Amino acid sequence: MRTRFVLIQTSHAGNVGGVARAMKVMGFDDLVLVQPRWANVLRREETIQRASGANDVLANARIVDTLDEALDGMSHLCATAMTPRDFGPPTRAPREHFDTLFGANEPPPTSVAFLFGSERFGMRNEDVYRCHVALSIPTAPSFGSLNLAAAVQLIAYEWRLALGGFEAAAAAVAERPRADAKALAGMLEHLERALVAVEFLDPQAPKKLMPRLNQLFNRAAPTEEEVHILRGVAKAMLETADRSKR
Amino acid sequence: MRTRFVLIQTSHAGNVGGVARAMKVMGFDDLVLVQPRWANVLRREETIQRASGANDVLANARIVDTLDEALDGMSHLCATAMTPRDFGPPTRAPREHFDTLFGANEPPPTSVAFLFGSERFGMRNEDVYRCHVALSIPTAPSFGSLNLAAAVQLIAYEWRLALGGFEAAAAAVAERPRADAKALAGMLEHLERALVAVEFLDPQAPKKLMPRLNQLFNRAAPTEEEVHILRGVAKAMLETADRSKR
Secondary structure: OEEEEEEEOOOOHHHHHHHHHHHHHOOOOOEEEEOOOOOOHHHOHHHHHHHOOOHHHHHHOEEEOOHHHHOOOOOEEEEEOOOOOOOOOOEEOHHHHHHHHHHOOOOOOOEEEEEEOEOOOEOOHHHHHOOOEEEOOOOEOOEOOOOHHHHHHHHHHHHHHHOOOOOOOOOOOOOOOEOOHHHHHHHHHHHHHHHHHOOOOOOOOOOOHHHHHHHHHHHHOOEHHHHHHHHHHHHHHHHHHHHHHO | OEEEEEEEOOOOHHHHHHHHHHHHHOOOOOEEEEOOOOOOHHHOHHHHHHHOOOHHHHHHOEEEOOHHHHOOOOOEEEEEOOOOOOOOOOEEOHHHHHHHHHHOOOOOOOEEEEEEOEOOOEOOHHHHHOOOEEEOOOOEOOEOOOOHHHHHHHHHHHHHHHOOOOOOOOOOOOOOOEOOHHHHHHHHHHHHHHHHHOOOOOOOOOOOHHHHHHHHHHHHOOEHHHHHHHHHHHHHHHHHHHHHHO
């Protein structure tokens, strides 16, 4: 799936750098700028600083004069707009729209462009009208002022997940085997003797202590290794209590 | 649901402003900074510029010296870490973890803190060990360098959606009061002394015992009453050990 990010009349160089970084971190690299405020925006210091290593995205980026040139070869166009337009495309939340794209009977598009307007004025109506959808990121009703690079970050993230995502960095940590009920009961019986020995549990007035601890450990669902550790604690408690009585 | 964002040793003022804006746009306002590089970071020009109107978030933000202070009153702790730690909490993608939180049989937590490490070094192991989960935002294998404010934006967005978005009203769930992070840390510290006293824990060769127990109790999510019981056990162990040395 070809994916392009198009920034229209962007005024802050720092944002262009932030956008490059946001794209790269989600595995995208096709950036086109339409009439940016600064002709040299791809080489400005703030841009490079905020790009923080996404230099290849900047190096490959193109600057063009018209939206037409920017959209060359792209089939599915997504505006990003906070306010719905009369006569415009349907307004949808990104996740909802991407679900639709891949869930529909129609085959999904072969290429997608995401369009972002200027920081101050957003997208022009004429540009929104060309698009298949206006993506609206859900934001607080009282404060919808999303930074441009932050908006690109959210769209790039949702789009990457819609495309199947990356492996989370985790995975490596294998689930450890949980102790079974018998092992847990054995540990609790051991612990009960230890609690009596250190005089915390009075067998004449047990006050539901063991059922409470049982619930606590049930919720924790200890691994076999953890049950082993807990039995070690009980053993040490019993030995210490023994020494205290000598 | 109380939600707090905690930034640990943040070095760039611009990022603090970007974080405030990212939070506010998703309807969150509780920001705590632990040892930021600049003492006056909340009033610096870059901060205010990047906050772009989220001044109330900055005005309400607190600066503290320790992570303990930052986590006061919070029960469920989410680290954000790119690399899984041995003995650390499970690493999960944000969406996956939030689904688990609300999908489980247990009631969801009453308060959640999201922890973000410094731009250069991320989070310290000790800080990650305290957490219930390490959230890992899926990123390109070759370039995982997510900007701090962008990471906050993504987490705030996913968390807002998990909470039901802006329209949906939060369902009231009767909950047992869970011990907060401070109470849990205090109990673990008490227990550690008791384990040393009964000669189960060798301070010279701790073998990650305390991080393991921390994870076990995180999974159990003890109530305040249970923490009280566990401290009683620790106290009895210490007293017994004292008697054994007389």
